[in-house]
Amino acid sequence: TLVVADEGTWTVNATTGAITFTPESGFTGDPTPITYTGEDVQGNVSNPATVTLNTNPVASDDTDSYTPTVAKTVDVLANDTAGDKIVAATVKITTAGAAADGKTLVVADEGTWTVNATTGAITFTPESGFTGDPTPITYTGEDAQGNVSNPATVTLSHTTPTYALISSFKAYVNGDKQTVLEWKTDSEVGTIGFLLERLNEQSGEYESVTQDMLPGMLTPPHGGTYRFVDKAAISGKSYTYRVIEVAVNSEGTISGPYTVQAKQQLPVNQAMFADGPEGFTLAQERLSTKQVQRVAVREQAEQSFSAQVKKKTGKVLRIPVSKTGLVSLTADQIVAASGLKKQQIVQNLKAKKCLVTLQGKRIPTLFASEGGALWFYGQAPARNDIGQNIYRLEIGMQGSVMKVNPQSDNDSGHIYSEQSFADRVKAEENHLPFHLYINKPVKDFWAWEYLLASGKDFTVTHSLAAPNMSGSGSAAVAVNLVNISSRNLGTSAPYKVTIFLNGTDIGGAETTATGDWQIRKEVPVSLLRESGNEVKIVSQLNSGVSYSLIYLESIELEYLRKYQAVQGELTFKSGHSNQVTVEGFSSDTVLALDVTNPDKPVRMRPTIRQTESGSYAVMVQTKPNSSYFITEKTAATVSQTMTVDTPSQLRSGKNRADYLLIAPLHLIDSAKRLAERRQSQGLTSMVVDIQDVQDEFSYGLAAPEAVHDFLAYVHQKWEQAPRYVVLVGDGSYDYRNHLGYGWPLIPSVLVATPEGFFPSDNALADVVGNDGLPEFAVGRIPVFDKAEFEQYIDKVISYEQSVHNGVQKIAVVNDKTDKAAGDFKASANLVAGLMPEQVAVTRLDVDTLGYSAAADQIKTAMQQGVGILHYIGHSSLIGLGKSNSLLSASKIDTMNPVGPAMLMVSMSCSAASFGYPAMNSIGESAVLRAEGGAVGFFGATGLSLNPLADIVTEGFYRSLFKPVSPRVGDAVLESKRHYLQVKQGRDAYTLDIYNLLGDPAVQMPTHQ
Structure with missing residues (x-):
């Protein structure tokens, strides 16, 4: 017998002479070689011989999510940790039909799989128009000794996030006795437009009502009202419709069926305007009274801030x-x-x-x-x-x-x-943020207007002056565009534009590429005028292209000027x-x-x-x-x-804090009150002015990355870096106040995801490794003024003083089954299974209860009090449930009476957003409610995939219910560690979009 520490035990069979190696639990490498001898019948000893074992490499199956129409790379070796290490260059695709060297596999009507010879990673590139799940493939690899692994499978699947949420669908009669269909959306993230279909009662098939796509809002994420005249429908007769959303990445949702009867007179809506096919009108969703009031609060807060600054x-x-x-x-x-x-x-x-x-x-x-x-x-x-x-x-x-x-x-x-001299005159306006429509970096996320060609050309026209023309030399027109999305079933370029100057066709261009695109055309100087140069830009469709979406950023004129x-x-x-x-x-x-x-x-x-x-x-x-x-x-x-x-001491290495608040000047006094609360609980606390952070780490610029750079310095240089970081103040991606709602108090950064760019505080706190895992538990209290902040602090203190025996109840709500979006009921089962025995679980299943009854029970739970309200399913910026029917920001604002505050968790899309300056998300409304609502809201700022959210959920609750009294930020941080461990760096954007609204140091009850 020979025992080798940390490896295993070697034993000799006394009957057969065979030598057996038994590895220790957890040992997966090659054992250290041993030697042995033997004797003949006369007792002569043999020479020593060596026994060497080489462990075959073990390949593990890979399952990952992907976005249709976008290439996906899988690091297949990342989870192949058992056995000998697989040499990257030896990875081969073994599925039938692969190339002889195993490096390429073309699957008809799906796409191409390729192996990176340097890293061993396998990439699937879908064919144009393919939006399904590719057929799984298998691969093998070899170790350095040439031993071949077992075959392992690579499976890619996609879960469709929710883009547009249809809140209502009705039919009316207009003054011409025609049937007018009206539908409203509560959320549009990446929505390009809609198609209407009517059910043919005889064939049982849906038929198109609209020949061309009807454009969506293509502006803010909170939706609007749409009307379309169905000329073939007879007023008073019952019809069944469905609405098909067209969204970026060729995805979207199908809403319906809706059975309606046009009897009532069409209500007057002065905000409706024509845009698109004949008979189609739309209107942007108006701000609610509460939202308008909050805009006023923001203005008053800015005045208060200015007044305090002037005192310095x-x-x-x-x-x-x-x-x-x-x-x-x-x-x-x-x-x-x-x-x-x-x-x-x-x-x-x-x-x-x-x-x-x-x-x-x-x-x-x-x-x-x-x-x-x-x-x-x-x-x-x-x-x-x-x-x-x-x-x-x-x-x-x-x-x-x-x-x-x-x-x-x-x-x-x-x-x-x-x-004369060569001059360039530029015309640019910024009205439309389009970061929700593109997943690659561009020069600017703000546009003048959009060009949506669908079924026919789309034209925009603008005028520019060319003052003090010399009348000699050459001239040129440059149009700066951003190509967003298209649907192309042909072989021609999907983006095609022709430009006219003062009525003259000066040419155009076409391309297949998305992103920034400049078209520059030289023109005779005789075409220019001193003023009123009319530049017409026409987006056109090549054969096989059903639509293309392009944003216009700016127009430039080049000419010789006096x-x-x-x-x-x-x-x-x-x-x-x-x-x-x-x-x-x-x-x-x-x-x-x-x-x-x-x-x-x-x-x-x-x-x-x-x-x-x-x-x-x-x-x-x-x-x-x-x-x-x-x-x-x-x-x-x-x-x-x-x-x-005023000078600060932020770069002093002697600084120490467990708990750090970053706030604008007019909220500093209230921040000190919250810091004193944490100090009394044993957390060394510190309050810093966001202006000092910007002065020290971005030369005074209100740069989104200033907080990140400050926290990186804190983590590396301070004597004690904090566990908790609180960003006090509303955030916004409107860094230059284009929309006119005010400057962000603490700017947020936008992070890239497959579905667009979304705000993230997690990215600000990820200062080591850029792996999506923050080094601090970070939360944002999205207040404007002192009154809002003081109300939140009062609510937190009341919550922490009222809990003694732990969270006794959790209400777990799951939306109606939607196979395309995920298994919501299974996710609810996961949450229930993670609860300690002493926590009573109330299940609110919309499949069982229906939306109306489920909404009533959610309201009852909030009024009577539950420790945690957890939601899984469809959501929008301003509400939970399809059509926001379960709970909305406005319902939270107006709920009366209201029970004690709770922790709210939403494993769904956009509910915790804090980036849109014109209105509050449902998460912000819950946190900002003076009484009741939430002390913390943990959820996504962007589009979330349900299977990935389940991983976040599991890590969150395993930490939240530890015996030691946790703070909510600890559980958020642990949820991300767990996600990173499970996903091994894949789909790391999920870490960035899941953020906490509220104080991360809020104490949670213990469960002994």
């Missing part, structure tokens, strides 16, 4: 700049912003002791000799997700004085008035000229700058002459292909309200 005094000022141009700051303005004495400001200006910086770079500055003002060249932010550049003015620090061009003035007196000032200034490029004269100034007091390097502008020495018309012409010596800026508006400024920047 100090020697460092923040100067926001959102437009490129001259920044002019007077001594009086600096005094008003800093709170310092005017004498001190003037003295520092005279001594040029005012340092201007941008993102750490010194910015050249001009100073008035008498100490009355300073000037510098400001730039708009280059990034699309930042609304303002933040310049810093440090009073008392030696400034960087702007250099003056050493070239001498040209005193010839000759005015060059016929010169050197003529517009409203007292001009920015231009010199081309090949070494001297340029700019006409059209009303004053001889001008400032000329060389801005070829905009971070280091140089002051020019211009020659100024008055023309016969009485205006002034400015001549400057130039260098070829350089950029210049001339302005007479030296008293105007492109900067906005200055505020004081």
Whole structure:
């Protein structure tokens, strides 16, 4: 006998001489070789011989989810941990029909499987139009000794998330005695449009009512109202319809059947407008009274924030700049912003002791000799997700004085008035966020409008001016687009666009690629006009293409332009000229700058002459292909309200905290109250200003990644990093306030998923490894103002003081069975099975109860009180259940009476979103309700797949009911560790979209 530690035991059979190796439990490698000897009958001993065992490699089956129409790569070796290691280069597909080398398999009408020879990963690339589950395949691999593994199976399947939720479907009679069908949606995420079908009672088949697709909202995610005239339907007769959603990735849901009878008169809806086929109208869902009130609360909160900021005094000022141009700051303005004495400001200006910086770079500055003002060249932010550049003015620090061009003035007196330069005029508006419609990065997620060609061309037209045309040289039109989605059953390119300029066809282009797309066409300069240049963009359909969706971002005109000032200034490029004269100034007091390097502008020495018309012409010596800026508006400024920047200690390595709150200034006092609560529970607590975070880690910019970079520093450098991080303040993906609802208090980041980009706080807290697993338990309290925050704190304190013997009840709600979306009942069984014996489980099965009865029982449970309300099924941004029929944000807002607060968990789509600034998700409504509702809401900010949500669920409840009193954030964090362990890094986006609304340190009851 030989026992080898950590490997196993070798034994010799005394009868046969056979040697057996018995491995220890858990040992899967090759045992250390042993030697043996034997003797003959005369007792002569043999030479030593070696026994070596090589363990065959073991391949494990792989089951994964995928998004139809999108290639999916499976790291098949990641779970092949038993036996000898499989060499990646030896992986072969063994399914019949594979290529001779086993590296490729083409499955007719499905797609192609390929093996990466370097990594061993296997990729399935679906054919165009294939949206089903591919036939499973098998593979083998070999170890370094050439031993072949067993065959293992790779299975891919998809679960359809919910895109549009139809809340109602009705029929009315219009003034022409026609049948008008009306349906409403509560949620549209990735919805492109709809098809209507009517049941043929004789054949039993559904037939198309609409020849072409009816466009969806294609804007916000919360849906709208649609009407379509069914000319073939007879008023008063009963018909059965269904609505087929067309969504990105060729997916969508089928809603219905709806049996309706057009008897009632069509209600008047002034918001309806025509868009698409004849007889089709639509209207965006209006904001509720509560939502309108909250917009007002946001405005009041911004005023409160501004008032508190103005109270600060100090020697460092923040100067926001959102437009490129001259920044002019007077001594009086600096005094008003800093709170310092005017004498001190003037003295520092005279001594040029005012340092201007941008993102750490010194910015050249001009100073008035008498100490009355300073000037510098400001730039708009280059990034699309930042609304303002933040310049810093440090009073008392030696400034960087702007250099003056050493070239001498040209005193010839000759005015060059016929010169021209190549200019580009850009027209752009931002009305439509389309991050829900694309799953690949693009330059900007905001568009001007959409082009949806379905059955016929789709045209948009815009006008641009081309001021001060020279009338010579060449010209061009550039159209910037983003290709989103198409349905193509042919071989031609699905995206095709033709452009017209002032009625003339100037050509077009076509492509198969999604994402950013620029079409640029050169045109005769004679086609351009000084103003009113009409650019018509036509989206067309090639043969076999049923629809294409394209977003328009901007239009540009390129032409040669006269050197003529517009409203007292001009920015231009010199081309090949070494001297340029700019006409059209009303004053001889001008400032000329060389801005070829905009971070280091140089002051020019211009020659100024008055023309016969009485205006002034400015001549400057130039260098070829350089950029210049001339302005007479030296008293105007492109900067906005200055505020004081107070220093912080966030980079001190001596900082310590168990519990960290990040809040805007006007919520700091309330945040301190919550911190004191946690401090009394033994958690070392700290409150920091989001402005300090941005000042220290993004140069004052309201960059979405500032919090992430701060937390990365905290995790690495602080003496004690926190367990819990609370983001106090509403988040939004409208970083530049395009929609007009206000700036986000704490910006959220958008993460990529197969179904689009969604907001995520989890990504902010994932500071090591970028694996989806956060290093902190993070939660967001999505409040606007102090009153909302104080109400939430009161609710948390009441909740924690009222629980003594643990969560006694959980209501588990599962939506009606939908095979395409997942087995909701099985998921509910999983939750029930994870409950401790002392927790009473109430099952609310919509299949059994129906929507109405289930909704009533949910309301009763909330009014009487349950520890946890857990939901599985369809949901939208604002409600649970198909058509939001089980529970909605508005029902939570208006519920009366209401019981004690609870923990709410929603393993469904979008219910925990906090990114849309115009309205609250159901999760936000539950958390923000002053009484009752939820102390915490754990759910998805985007589209969730039910099988993946089950994994999150299991990890969450296994942690939540541990004997030691947990906090809800601990369970959230554990749910993600469990998911990562099960999925081995696959579908990691699920970790990012599942987020906690509420305080992660909320104490949960113990269960001994």
